[in-house]
Structures are given as C-alpha cells and as structure tokens.
Amino acid sequence: MIQIRTVLKVLDNSGPKTARCIGILGPPKKFATVGDKIVVAAEGKVYHGIVACCKVEKKRPDGSFVRIDQNGVILVESNGKPVGNRVFGVLSDRVKQPEILSLGRVKTI
C-alpha cells in the first residue's frame, strides 16, 4: 500500500538510495501496490517508478500471501526504460516488465 509521501527504497544502481512517492499513475486510486507505476521524487529529480516489493501482504491466485520486509521501487524513465542497469534485492513476481527482468540476476519471489 504505497501512497503519496511514502518513502521507498531504490533497488537499482541509478544513484539515489531512497525515493518519495509523489503520485500514482493509471486509473485514480489512493494506494499503489506491487507492479504499479508511480511517480517518485529522488535527489531533486522526478522519475517514474515501478513498485517492486511491498510490506503489506499481497494475495496470490492460489490463496497464499507474500510479504516483503521493505517497500522497494525501481526507477524508470517516462517511456519505461530503467534508469539504472542493475537491480538488487528481492522483487515480487508481479514485476513482469522485460526491461527490468533483463537487468541480470534478478531474484523474484
């Protein structure tokens, strides 16, 4: 449940360590969750981001839930291209964008 003013951890090597959510893209809603695109501000600049992991549990179709200990985001440009070229940590399996999964050695859970 990421909302405006949430501080997320940046999971790639684009530079900033943390980013603050300043908007949620797509149809109007209050909370973003894993796999959603959000607008973030990091080190004075504005990027888009894809929420990679979330502290609130996410239900899977088989009835199980996953909960990760941090709120993480991967910074992307407006056209969807990732800003960094390496991704660290654990991502959720709802992150399906091939540009991100191709950044090598990505661990999805």
Place this chain on the structure above:
Amino acid sequence: MNSQIRNIESAYIKDNIPSIQIGDLIKIGVFIKEGNKERIQYSEGIVISKHNAGINTTITMRRTLQGIGVERIYLIHSPKITSIKILKHFKIRRAKIFYIRNAKKLKEKI
C-alpha cells in the same frame, strides 16, 4: 465449527500433514508452473504463526533472502503444497512469534 461445514471439508483435508508447531524450521514443497514446465520448488523457513480454521488453516513462514526478510502465508491443505517436512524445532513460549521480525541476530531471539 459447524458440523455441516466440517463434513464437506473433510473430503479435502489432507491427513498426511505433520503436526506443525510455532518455532518449527520447515521445508515446504510447492508445485509451481513456469510457462509450460511444472516443477516443485522447495523453501525453508521458520513458522511464526499458525491460524487454525479447518481446511483454511494457514501458517506464516519467514525466511531471509539476500538480507531481506520475506514472509509467506500458506494454506497447508492446498493441493499446490506437495510436502511439508519439519527439519528442526525451536522451543518457543508464545503462540505467535512476530518479535523475531525485529531481531538483529535471530539465534539470540529464539
């Protein structure tokens, strides 16, 4: 629980599940499908909570992946769960051990 619900559920409840306690280190095998391939994925972790609800009994399993804690809640009577094996048991004096989420050193907390 209502006996009628219990009668319907009894057809689907597994009887080969070991008795899981809080503080068990378990290895759970889950049936997953990647594209066209089907395989069993094993994962280990500590049971930190158990919710008894007949066929909807769930356990919460916590493990650490690449320095980050991951918790998974499983419905143990699900057909996707192929095996649950208890590797070790830690003596715990609580029903839910959520305090280990703040543990810097897990061994001290357990």
